Amino acid sequence: MTDPERSYPAPRELRVLLAVGRQGGFSAAAAALGMTQSAVSHSVRASERRLGAVLFVRGRTGAVPTAAGERALAYARRVLRLLDVMAAEVRGAATGGGEGGGGSGVVAGPLRIAAFRSAALHLLPGVLGRLTARHPELAPEVRIVREVGRGTAGEVLDGRADLGIATIGTTSPVPPGLVGGVLLEEGYALVHPAGHPVPRSLPLVDWVENCSSYTREWWAAQEWLPAATVEAEGDGAVLSMVSSGFGMAVMPELSLTGAPPSVEITDLGPDRPTRSVGYVTTPELAKSLAVRALIRELRGRAD
Template sequence: MTDLAPHELRILVAVGKERGFSAAAGALGMTQSAVSHSVRASERKLGAVLFDRGRAGATPTAAGERALAHARRVLRLLEVMGAEVRGVADGTGGTLAGPLRIAAFRSAALHLLPGVLERLAARHPEILPEVRIVREVGRGTAGEVMDGRADLGVATIGTTSPVPPQLVGGVLVEEGYALVHPAGHPSPRSLPLVDWTENCTSYTRAWWAEQDWLPSATVEAEDDGAVLSMVSSGFGMAVMPELSLIGAPPSVQITDLGPERPTRSVGYVTTPELARSLAVRALIRELRASVR
């Protein structure tokens, strides 16, 4: 049995965050030797080297990254346990209070979360949402949850990016894609195609490959906002999901792609443990209500 105390986990997390023993010691109000001693003791208990030491500081090894993910999740569960137990003990039945960490991709953070958080705050004013915008590429928002940096991630879910086996989640909405082009352009399909990296993780590629009129993207922008700006200025056309098109300017025209249009599933992911916590359950209820 691995016997690491909470203070040892906090030291590991601090070293991982600060990327150095001295910086972690400063953040924790400890001496560097005490931090180094604690990390060495944790490494002995776990039977693995957790950090590569060098002039550049301390870089987590592969084993260290896994240990940090578990450490963050354990510490977060201890926080949740304290808040919920105190709520039961004081007779409130479990007052929802404290931080609620959310990772979301850009369009969800801009257009889905504001209304959700407004209603959540009205019902549970002591919850303090912390939203981080995370690019939905690679491990995306699900990776933030697995690594213990977020309690819940708003994610794209589907056959090419299913809910990871370590997490639980569900689909909130199936959003369609549309052709977006400069308003009034006589031949929008003749324009260059503008795309962005996150769009590559959607489930449009097979559909795109079947469209003879749709060229390969010749311009890749940083995010969907930049794509929309380029289209608005007459630079090109794009195929974009509905969330990205909320509040589109009148200088762009949105054309339906028909019943065979591509779609993507937007949902949520969390850990099995946090899925049972009061705050995450309340957030999921508001997310589901927002798309009814």
Template sequence: MTDLAPRELRVLVAVAEQGGFSAAAVTLGMTQSAVSHSVRGSERRLGAVLFDRGRSGAVPTPAGERALGYARRVLRLLEVMGSEVRAASHGGSRGGGAGDGPEEVAGPLRIAAFRSAALHLLPRALGRLTERHPGIVPEVRIVREVGRGTAGEVLDGRADLGIATLGTTSPVPPELVGGVLVEEGYALVHPAGHPAPRSLPLIDWTENCTSYTRAWWAGQEWLPPATVQAEDDGAVLSMVSTGFGMAVMPELSLVGASPSVEITDLGPERPTRSVGYVTTPELAVSPAVRALIRELRAVAG
């Protein structure tokens, strides 16, 4: 049976974050030999090499990345356990239902969100959350929603909850739980007053959820291939506002758009995407995560 102590998990995480055994030893207040011994013991019990050692330091192997995700999540659960037990000992409630009394919720709450959600959806939810639970300290990281995206941050134990795009092409990973918060449509965005906006060059960005628009996109003969790839949706909107081109963008990206751009509805067949949350089954029942989900649903509804 695999039986790693929290101290051994912290050693693994420190080696990965510091990029080597020596730097991890300094961070942990241990000797390098003690760190090496701990990692070797963990590798022996897990039956896999967790780090590639070299002159440039220590780099997690694929097995190591998987182990690190579990290590961070276990360590986070130990933190949550401590805070919840302390709250319970001072009269806090597990609660959670509509008729329950206020919960004593405190401590850090780590959130990963893609840019438009972090700018236009999350702030309102966090404002409501911290008003009701001033002891919660939100820690927000903006993560590009490409590849493993925000769900990957949760799986890797770097976030308690991720604001993610969900759908048939990007479902909730089987190790996580989640739900849809809002369905948002796409619109055509172009310089205000332009006489022929569909004749303009098309601007796009890597993070744009083309998986949601691909079938629709293929049927639009007027849409040319994108000739400009911007860094993010903010850059796209800026380029459109200066008359550089047109774009097809989701509603969250258009909140607070400049008067110099015009937003044209694409009709009932327009593409849509689902924006939701993902978290681990264990953290889904924690008071802080439940409270955030409630506020996200409130502002999204």
């Protein structure tokens, strides 16, 4: 039989763990929390006993999370966020009647969103405008995250975001432990300096986030496409280079929203590569009023 005292640190202990992870040491965490260093150490040791794992490597330069500690910190963020959501929704139900009591409830509080750059610039503004018009007590917080490695989905898994706008599909499926759905399919187009007589002779400019395996396979089959000679920091830099006449690029539609007249966008035909843009969240937060309201607005924008 599992010992509950060992298995479940209390919320106050989870906050201590997060402070140590955020501050990088016990003394700094103690100062941030208004506690003594010995109290912080005692709390961390209690959490380690209950979870049955060493969570931090202690050293002269501070405290570094172990692999188990990184996992514990991710769950701590998610658990504490759910407690915040519970409090907000209970208060909202008391104010608005609640979904089960004949009222709609009040959707309020922070809503943390992680999005890659082009989605944050061109997909979210209208969505969030409508969302906050419907729910004025909701406070969206958008953070731009590069869609490489674990990307926006990793932010959700680690408890730093409630919902991530992500590239998903057969080559980038929804990660285990999350739920999500496709919002739109965006095609890629050739973008080059306007009026250039032979745009396909220009150098190819690329950026690291433009890297779905399907797109790469398509590129490899195009004899006219050279290997990228320049890799820029992001799609904005790529578009700027193309606009200045430096080269050509193959870019997704969201990145080309509001492209300047100095560039020309050429359709790549029915066999053009595409990518799926969607959302990911945790199964628990998918049931929350704020995340459900955001998903409805996202789907409405996609439709």
